[in-house]
Amino acid sequence: MKRTARITLGLISLALSSAAFAQSINASAFFADPNPNWMNMQDDVGKVILQKTGVNLKAEYAIGDPDQKVNLLAASGQVPDLIAPKGAAGVLIDADAMLDLTDLINKYAPNIKKVIGKQLNRMKFSNKNQGIFFIPNNDTIGQIYFDNDAWFKLQLGALKEQKYPKVKTLKDYEKVIADYVKKHPKTSDGKPTIGLSLLADDWRFVISVTNPAFWATGGWDDGEWYIDPKTFKAVPHHFRPEEKEYFRWLNHMNDIGLLDKESFTQKYDQYLAKIASGRVVGLIDANWEIGDALNSLKAAGKFDQMYGRFPAVMKSGMKAAYNAPTGFRGGYGIGISKNAKDPVKLIKFLDFLSSDEGQVLINWGIEGKHYKVVNGKREFLPKYEELRKKDPAAFQRETGIGSYGMSLRYGDGVKDKTGNFYTTNFPDQILTNYTDAENAALKAYKVKFWGDLLPKASQFKPIPWAAAWSIPVPQDSALSEFWTKEQDITRKYIPKAILADPKDFDKIYDEMLDVMDKQLGKYSELQTQLVQDRLKLWGVLKK
The missing domain is CATH 3.40.190.10 (Periplasmic binding protein-like II)
Known part of the structure; x- marks a missing residue:
């Protein structure tokens, strides 16, 4: 009797797995920014995202001039399902290759709407064409630059x-x-x-x-x-x-x-x-x-x-x-092409990445495997904290952390409902990433972070157009x-x-x-x- 029950449960489990697999889709994608550590969603985080969304990205990342690649895609009509073209977005719009995402966002993307808040108009393509064709992913909401980079x-x-x-x-x-x-x-x-x-x-x-x-x-x-x-x-x-x-x-x-x-x-x-x-x-x-x-x-x-x-x-x-305040820039982002066979599934995929669950996953990985919560605070397990410090590329390839910032998300300094930062780039974590050689230099310069050497944002007037390049x-x-x-x-x-x-x-x-x-x-x-x-x-x- 017990053996029969186990067989029955096994068949049910197999049926559910098969149903989930049948619902999954392969989605082609092109990103204008390079990502040498992309593992075709075979990393830890990628596998969870596939399980949660049913979207398996077949992604290509830029090698050489990304604008040239985008122009070729637009001219051929072979625009992938998802595309993040950076400055060549206008080429795709004029080729009538992209979906206006306004209705899809309103119907199926509550998390994207939550993150963008009252700045939805900054996602509109232009004053003349006010469709939303790209969900910004090169900019973040509420960003605080704890350790901004000087060149x-x-x-x-x-x-x-x-x-x-x-x-x-x-x-x-x-x-x-x-x-x-x-x-x-x-x-x-x-x-x-x-x-x-x-x-x-x-x-x-x-x-x-x-x-x-x-x-x-x-x-x-x-x-x-x-x-x-x-x-x-x-x-x-x-x-x-x-x-x-x-x-x-x-x-x-x-x-x-x-x-x-x-x-x-x-x-x-x-x-x-x-x-x-x-x-x-x-x-x-x-x-x-x-x-x-x-x-x-x-x-x-x-x-x-x-x-x-x-x-x-x-x-x-x-x-x-470097810290001159621009506000949310909008502009560059990821869009869904008219070639996509299941735009609803794709917008839900992007919306998951913008959800609280998704943002914690893409920034911290899997609880119990990559991080734990100690006294209410997230921290990486020692194995991954050490790998993250010594070999960040290997850390990204194994975990997938750092490979899925593809949709709209909160920036450094924003906390979730648990009181934890969404991203791992906050004061305590930045300090753990510094080497002893860096810490010695910072101590000599009497600052905690390299970014402390930069003039603060309060010393500059806000830039009302954000950035001309965007x-x-x-x-x-x-x-x-x-x-x-x-x-x-x-x-x-x-x-x-x-x-x-x-x-x-x-x-x-x-x-x-x-x-x-x-x-x-x-x-x-x-x-x-x-x-x-x-x-x-x-x-x-x-x-």
């Missing part, structure tokens, strides 16, 4: 050797590099020490070469634009006189032999390998771009070759505006040509100016501005209109 980086070993000197200006930054290279012209394996290395490979040119020009001169990130905060008029940010002086400083670094001679020829993987070798004293880059190299240094125990982060500026009195550009607008033309000009002239004899710098840089003025002038008016349209959509300007 001027110096090896901890060099700082320690020089007794942790102040690094407030580019002159200070340069001195640390120069003194270290002079004392250590070669590394322990006999290779030349590299003072400062830049990355100019493909679209990353703007991250490491040109964007730092506004960070070092009191500007903020509006992409390739500078928006006048009084008139809302747009011009390419290279026209700011302060930025010319930044590039003159890079020219000087090259002239005195501290700039890596391969800065404008090396590929991304070569650059990461060079950093991971421990040869590079100074970097000007974002942590998210060099994350794999930093993980390699940490995994290899090369803690002194990891980096301190400083908001270095051209001269005293300037304030690096405003979608309609494909039928001539402005869609701007990026390619502007990059052709800057990629030609900026490296030439940096590598030139200092006496030729002004001539080359001024020639670039003249060419920009002649070839890009009309785009400034179009970008100005986009900014003003956003301000009207968001109720800042009257329509």
